[in-house]
Amino acid sequence: MSLRPSALLLACCTLLLSLGASAEVKVLTSIKPLQLIAAAVQDGEGSPDVLLPPGASPHSYALRPSDVRRLREAQLFYWIGPDMEVFLDKPLQARQAPSVAVQELPGMHLRKFVNFENMGHADYEDHDHDHRPGTVDAHLWLLPANAQAIAARMAEDLAIADPLNAGRYQANLKAFDERMEQLDARLKQRLAPLVGKPYFVFHEAFDYFEEAYGLRHTGVFALSADVQPGARHVAAMRAQLQKAGPSCIFSEPPIRP
Known part of the structure; x- marks a missing residue:
């Protein structure tokens, strides 16, 4: 059986397109803030997934069988690190594909929790979560420079996993950096009049943001969400x-208040 020239040309074009196309890189993040950064970097080439459902606490979450499967199938996985998602430490030891703890990235600015005023030893009893004094404050994405460092690593990893679209990831990273710089400038201007104003937070989670904009909460109601x-x-x-x-x-x- 012979093919007409037009049919042969169509078949060749289809083959070339299939060879040139790249499959979407499966990216999974532990929490929503990391998913939002990944979505900005992967924009146009994929949609990253997030492990924790809305409202779940990364400090005390228990993996479901479907979560274990998603961890296994993801090509790239990003989490904050053992100072936040304690429940991931052991499951990730069995994972073959890359897993990136962003708190360990070079150049990441990390803060440590300090002893809260008027909080004694009794307030820490029976509490094994790492909000204790001297441990790393894992809410690091709230510092703009840290968010940009995370995005840079994601762009690098995606370019290696999907070299055909490396240019797209670098362009997305550049656009993300520009948006972050613009947002940073707006926040500095809008928050400047609030420096020194008293306010209280329920969870010790905003120190990075406060450092960036010269703010400081007056008091905190709870050591952590749990x-x-x-x-x-x-x-x-x-x-x-x-x-x-x-x-x-x-x-x-x-x-809960």
């Missing part, structure tokens, strides 16, 4: 609120 404050700390917070007068209190969806 730990209720002790009686002594509750009394101290009540005294701080009365002393501060009219203040702003920032709540968080997963944390």
